[in-house]
Amino acid sequence: MTDIRVRQQNIRNFSIIAHIDHGKSTLADRILEYTGALTTREMQDQVLDQMDLERERGITIKLHAVRLNYKADDGNVYILNLIDTPGHVDFTYEVSRSLAACEGALLVVDAAQGIEAQTLANVYLALDNDLEILPVINKIDLPSAEPERIKQEIEDVIGLDASEAVLASAKAGIGIKEILEQIVTKVPAPQGDPDEPLKALIFDSHYDPYKGVIVYVRVVNGSIKAGSKIKFMATNKTFEVIEVGAFMPRMSIVDELYVGDVGFIVAGIKNVKDTRVGDTVTDAKNPTAEPLPGYRRINPMVFCGMYPIETSDYDDLREALERLELNDASLSYEPETSSALGFGFRCGFLGLLHMEIIQERIEREFNIPLITTAPSVVFKVTLTNGQTVEIDNPSNYPEQGKIEYVEEPFVKASIIVPNDFVGAIMELCQGKRGEFLNMEYLDTNRVTLTYDIPLSEIVYDFFDRLKSSTKGYASFDYDFSGYKRSNLVKMDILLNGEQVDALSFIVHRDRAYHRGRQICEKLKELIPRQMFEVPIQAAIGQKVLARETVKAMRKNVLAKCYGGDISRKRKLLEKQKEGKKRMKQVGSVEVPQEAFMAVLSLDDN
Numbered sequence: 069m070t071d072i073r074v075r076q077q078n079i080r081n082f083s084i085i086a087h088i089d090h091g092k093s094t095l096a097d098r099i100l101e102y103t104g105a106l107t108t109r110e111m112q113d114q115v116l117d118q119m120d121l122e123r124e125r126g127i128t129i130k131l132h133a134v135r136l137n138y139k140a141d142d143g144n145v146y147i148l149n150l151i152d153t154p155g156h157v158d159f160t161y162e163v164s165r166s167l168a169a170c171e172g173a174l175l176v177v178d179a180a181q182g183i184e185a186q187t188l189a190n191v192y193l194a195l196d197n198d199l200e201i202l203p204v205i206n207k208i209d210l211p212s213a214e215p216e217r218i219k220q221e222i223e224d225v226i227g228l229d230a231s232e233a234v235l236a237s238a239k240a241g242i243g244i245k246e247i248l249e250q251i252v253t254k255v256p257a258p259q260g261d262p263d264e265p266l267k268a269l270i271f272d273s274h275y276d277p278y279k280g281v282i283v284y285v286r287v288v289n290g291s292i293k294a295g296s297k298i299k300f301m302a303t304n305k306t307f308e309v310i311e312v313g314a315f316m317p318r319m320s321i322v323d324e325l326y327v328g329d330v331g332f333i334v335a336g337i338k339n340v341k342d343t344r345v346g347d348t349v350t351d352a353k354n355p356t357a358e359p360l361p362g363y364r365r366i367n368p369m370v371f372c373g374m375y376p377i378e379t380s381d382y383d384d385l386r387e388a389l390e391r392l393e394l395n396d397a398s399l400s401y402e403p404e405t406s407s408a409l410g411f412g413f414r415c416g417f418l419g420l421l422h423m424e425i426i427q428e429r430i431e432r433e434f435n436i437p438l439i440t441t442a443p444s445v446v447f448k449v450t451l452t453n454g455q456t457v458e459i460d461n462p463s464n465y466p467e468q469g470k471i472e473y474v475e476e477p478f479v480k481a482s483i484i485v486p487n488d489f490v491g492a493i494m495e496l497c498q499g500k501r502g503e504f505l506n507m508e509y510l511d512t513n514r515v516t517l518t519y520d521i522p523l524s525e526i527v528y529d530f531f532d533r534l535k536s537s538t539k540g541y542a543s544f545d546y547d548f549s550g551y552k553r554s555n556l557v558k559m560d561i562l563l564n565g566e567q568v569d570a571l572s573f574i575v576h577r578d579r580a581y582h583r584g585r586q587i588c589e590k591l592k593e594l595i596p597r598q599m600f601e602v603p604i605q606a607a608i609g610q611k612v613l614a615r616e617t618v619k620a621m622r623k624n625v626l627a628k629c630y631g632g633d634i635s636r637k638r639k640l641l642e643k644q645k646e647g648k649k650r651m652k653q654v655g656s657v658e659v660p661q662e663a664f665m666a667v668l669s670l671d672d673n
């Protein structure tokens with residue numbers, strides 16, 4: 069065997085999959101520590117979660133790959149490539165593409181909580197990719213740990229053999245060596261032919277201001293080094309490779325990436341769109357015949373408007389979005405104007421968490437205060453003239469008279485919950501227009517409920533309600549299931565007699581009256597008193613369904629500190645300014661940010 073083939077036999081590419089908080093990042097840290105990729109002193113908690121935001125929220129957003137060396141009990145030194153995956157439901161797509169670069173996956177299950185909704189979702193993705201799944205029961209240090217019961221659950225619910233599941237504590241460093249030994253002995257070495265033309269899968273990319281787009285690849289056939297001429301098969305773009313490297317865990321340049329390797333390519337790529345994730349990289353002169361399967365364009369599911377509070381920030385906002393898009397192919401945006409909010413962008417996201425993260429990054433990293441409008445899904449509206457239009461902004465919703473019918477996106481939601489809460493979940497799902505599909509017992513005290521629910525209802529506070537109505541015990545996962553006809557109408561909001569486009573939303577006709585009344589009440593709480601009386605109205609077309617009034621302000625805030633104390637006066641003014649930061653002048657009325665999100669917090673009961 070050639071050296072390269074021997075090397076290939078000693079490579080193991082694997083991911084860690086888990087439900088949120090079951091300990092994936094902590095386990096990854098322990099593995100890094102154990103293999104000496106980082107000394108304990110260098111070791112910061114959860115080095116794989118690099119972004120500040122990830123660290124703060126304790127979630128993994130972007131996936132990362134690390135190359136480790138491990139000397140196994142059989143005396144061989146193995147190259148282990150650990151590809152980290154995000155755990156949140158919004159990022160399923162990123163999970164699936166990182167799994168495509170692996171042969172095996174550690175399935176981490178919390179020894180106290182057992183299987184949760186995203187444990188299952190991730191297992192299905194791993195099975196789709198034909199991965200060897202190694203169960204790891206984590207947190208056995210917890211007093212409430214029940215490893216034997218969880219083993220049984222893994223066998224009963226997933227159908228995996230759990231007899232050799234590693235009992236681990238990522239926190240206490242228990243079971244780490246056993247996990248590494250199982251990876252070496254149970255996960256197959258990568259297949260592939262070193263003598264075939266280059267064929268590599270792009271599983272991620274990021275933008276570096278100095279080097280351009282850095283492409284993360286898994287080499288399937290052949291090899292790649294500096295000077296190679298490469299071609300991206302989906303976009304047909306060619307580049308000359310400047311450097312190749314691996315994450316150890318910092319980015320380090322290596323001479324060559326061989327068959328089976330995971331690493332990165334720098335090739336002076338300026339435009340992130342040239343390098344689609346899921347695309348195949350090949351040799352430009354001697355291309356492979358067939359690209360790898362698995363390219364699937366991911367469509368944003370949730371849209372919202374983002375407007376700078378200061379009009380002068382508009383260009384900066386565009387630049388911020390451009391920069392973020394480079395690192396995040398699933399983010400989309402295009403300019404839009406609102407008569408209420410001025411110039412801004414309509415942005416598309418994978419889900420709500422994705423949306424919040426982008427908003428937060430724009431404000432934090434780019435320092436641009438924003439007004440964001442309530443998220444909306446994409447409605448398919450078929451007009452009386454037979455044409456179908458896709459509407460991602462309620463203010464563009466066609467007039468009722470021109471609409472033949474409307475379809476909205478539905479998702480199949482799987483909710484895992486203890487028996488005691490089944491009633492609460494059913495009530496919640498029915499309140500959200502859910503259609504019951506199935507109920508299955510996981511074990512004696514937990515069930516999986518499946519519902520078909522309009523995505524627009526999930527977008528509205530579903531997750532929070534789920535958690536609060538089950539004391540945090542429910543876990544939830546969803547998958548797009550298709551479009552269905554619904555009886556929807558557009559609700560307009562008028563402030564002081566003027567319609568505010570950014571406050572319009574789409575609602576089911578049966579709920580319209582109730583929601584209209586609620587939104588008026590909510591807005592009355594949120595909109596501060598002005599110098600004059602402000603009527604708030606909710607209307608469908610010309611028909612007003614509800615009305616509230618914000619009374620006029622009676623007193624000048626400064627009146628009570630007349631004369632004397634200038635510092636107190638300044639403090640008061642500053643306090644006011646602070647409060648104003650998140651206000652937008654809409655016609656003659658000052659409207660705070662929260663008002664644009666008010667529709668999200670309406671209670672249907």
Ligand SMILES: Nc1nc2c(ncn2[C@@H]2O[C@H](COP(=O)(O)OP(=O)(O)OP(=O)(O)O)[C@@H](O)[C@H]2O)c(=O)[nH]1
Pocket residue numbers: 086087088089090091092093094095126127128154155156206207208209210236237238239240
């Ligand atoms: N007691 C105990 N706690 C653990 C163990 N492993 C992880 N934890 C804790 O569980 C929490 C979640 O761990 P993470 O490693 O952040 O979980 P994760 O699965 O990476 O979460 P996401 O990145 O959000 O998907 C943290 O507070 C950890 O300290 C363990 O073995 N025992």
